[in-house]
Amino acid sequence: MSQLSDFQIHINGQQTFFVNEEILSTYSGRLKKIIKQERRRNQIKNSGIEIDDFPGGPDGFELISRFCYNNGRITTTVSNVSLLHCCAVYLGMTEKLSTCNLLQQTQVFLDGLFEWSWKDILVCLKSCGSFCNYADSSGLLDKLICALLAKIAQNSDISSFIAASSSTSSSPETASGFRPSSSYKNTPESIKPSSSSRAWWFDDVAILPPKIIEKLFQSLGAYGADNNSLILTRFLLHYLKVSAQRKANYNHTSSAAVNSKCEFGGLADTAVHGIIFVGRKTFSCRALFWVLRIVSGFGLSKEYRLGLERLIGGMLDEATLDDLLVSGHDRGVYDVNLVIRLIRVFVKSEGVSVQKLKIAGRLIDKYLGEISPDQNLKISKFLGVAESLPDSARDCFDGAYRAIDIYLESHPSLSFEERSRLCRCLNYEKLSLGACKELAKNPKIPPRVAMQALMSQQSKITPPTPRPKQQCVNYEMIVYKGDADDEESLAEEGKMEETLNLQRMQWRVVELEKLCRQMKGQMSRMVKHNHVLATPTHARPLPRLC
Template sequence: MEVHCDLEVDVNGEESFMVDKRAIASYCGKLSKLLGKSKASSRNLKVVFHDFPGGAESFELIARFCYNNGSIYITPSNISHLYCAAQFMEMNNSVAGRHNLLQKAENSFEEIRYWSWSELLTALKQCQDLLPLANSLSLVEKCLDTLVARLPLTSEASPCPSTSSPDSSGIRFSCDTRSTESLKTTLSRATWWFEDLLVLGPNLVEMLVKAMVSRKLDHVIISRFLFYYQKSKFYTVKSDTKRTIAEMVIEMLYMLDQSCVSCKSLFGILRVSLNLNLNKSVRNKLENMIGSQLDQATLDNLLVPSPQGINYLYDVNLVLRFLKSFLHDGGTCQADRPPMRLRKVAALVDLYIAEVTPDPRLKPSKFLALAIALPDSARDSYDELYHAIDMYLQVHPGLSEDERMKICCVLNYEKLSAETCVHLSQNTKFPSKSAVQALVYQQSKLKSLLHATNNPKSYTDSPYSAITEAESRGLRKDDANVQLVLYAGKIDLSDDNEKLRAHLQGMQCRVMELEKLCKKMQSQMSKFTKSKTPSYNHTRSLPKLCS
């Protein structure tokens, strides 16, 4: 065919091609329509495309097809470009009907199940440059479905030993062996494809993960891939791309079973995304995921610096949101969740409170919010919280009496040890009411202990019976009278507080001695009870030998 370069085609401003308009128009319906409407002379024809899929590379493939009488070798490395360009140029109704490029490309896609792993990756990488047209033509969906269909085989071996991953191997894992080395080898074979898929952008990875979930792939493996992808990509991309990747990874992790998502890795994403200005809804999802697994966190995880504009040393509001998510996981109140999980979180919170307490800028309202965030059932002992309050009152001496009282009221005095109650009674930083309450509850414990230990008969739970019991155990009558006043709640705290404290301090030694005595009596009663227990040993006793 005689060639005339009588048409200039500008492709996306990248490159201009001088082509034979008749040769091109005979196969491209779109160009044929444009030239049919043109009134320009045959020597001054120019067509400008601003959104040609695949740019100059794709147009060059189209030109070769047209100049070669509708013939071209279609491979996985060029099929995406050819298919999208053919769709764009309307090459589905050529003059010679049998030379339909769009139909040829569609027929070639029917062979996708025979493509190798590396050929699939190549086609997907090209589709990435052709979005959104490639997606609208279902090219991406076909490639991803084929790719994901091969991933369940990863527990045995890579379907493509030539892949770039160093963990690729054709050796099968034997389920009979239990050795650590074999377990490591199996794990590496289950994740050999992680490195290969780093060539994909966030959009394709999102579509890939959705395809994995729909095919019910292991959520643990999916979550590990997402963490690996985020960590690896952050080394090479700019800030804007980091934000896009982080948001995509968080959204995909939120789709998974949360028991399959590593709490430690979630904190890793949280820290690297602190300055990325994540979308609010995405950030809420990340915090909810962390909050639901808060019992797996450590103190170091929680010590997140405050955002700019906040004076606190650590982000206390973030931890409060974690606690809210933990207690209301799934939209319903979980305050009655398994006690072990609650206790672990309470212990963690107490450590956190102790760490943030020395911050002189921490407001009483924030300290109080941390202290009351968990239900009373979460703590078996309030000793740690007491020490944190003691430190807070020391660091913030300017608090009003009302503020100090609100903070001290969070303590459950029944769950304070005897040593802590004694310390509280001497602590001048605490309001007098707190000191009195601590001793009241402690004496109540001792009274119950005495009753259970050495008094088999019941008595009324009244202040007068408490006096009688105390006197029978060796307490002086004035101490018993003080006990009566404490139980009756008739102490006038408006009187001289120092005298009251002095009197209470004078009692503390006798209270501790009484507690020791009770424990000793318990031990003796236990031995006595055992000695009274009839023996069911039917072995006949031997007679004593005479000396």
């Protein structure tokens, strides 16, 4: 047994194989050269070598060992032919060393590639995932992708596959199925176009690794900024959606998440470029928010993210509250910074009418009410959303006040200055009378803010002052005489009376606040006094307060 295993080979730092030097050197020119160099360097009979970049790792070397120990024979299948081929190229297993060389056997097997079934091509392509670079450098990946595209073209309208579609569907999930060609009658049932809204090949191709999908788009000349095809864009969105669901089913470490972003980043950019190319005529506002949620987890570049946000921001008046509730990436529950950026884009967009601004204003007030309970929402972020819209976007500020009230209720530890600062986004003149009264009674609102709100509501809250009977008579006489100067003086007197009434009401509010504080202090002292002095036998009830 020692004669058969006289040499050690460490593969990719993962596993050590004890092999016979002569047997492996018979079929591999590279191994023969490496082993000979190692013998000369160490001059030790029992030595070993390390190979750190072997295709497929230990699995690939195990297949090679079986081939060598089996006198140059191994069962070749669609699932292992790619790995065997790459290993044969890597180790130089050519006909120069043996007539039963592995490279020739795999090439013969691959010659029938275009006669394979659709399923066999997918299985072979998927097996290249762990050694994609070797498959690409050897030219094998190009052959497999070419066979894949040939199958799609054979059972589809190739013009709709490569060229940009003229479809105007607004859903990100929809995509026109391919029109069968004349050879469709001979197509197996498993690959016939279905009645689904997606193209028939979407789900099948979605099982391939991201590097192979990237190579597929490069082969079509539709990668990155070259993607002008709607059908390919829809496939990428479907692929990223499936990949996101697949990621959610596994627990990923931070390093795995970084690697995932690196692998999918180029595909995410390609998808977004295709969306920007077709514009808002093809994708609705809701569909664009769906796209944003999908691609955000795949390392989308800053350039394409800004382009997608500009597209969404220009359609903000078509959004719903659910669209805006995008999960936050920091400590916050929602991505408030995103909404602030979208509002700014919308306000700066050309041709935004006042009507659209008001629609957006009502939407943003609902959004403020939804995010207000978030304990990690800072006042600056709240104000950033509320103040991003111009004053003309709101006919009424009742919605903004409701959101402030919810925020104050959810953040009871705010200081007096912070509560005053929070209320600066309100236009008191655009508050309804009912909201203004509620604000004035709200104990969480600073008194100065309540005073300003009441003053701004002067014409709404000041009741008409009845005039004395004699004054009314005199007024009628003056009108009868038609004296213009007297009429002006009476109008001035009316304004003065209204001002005096408003001042009396303001002072009354202040006096009531003082009285309320005094009553609370008296009650607390009485309760403490009774707890200390009262006994069970001489207990006296507290006086009833009216």
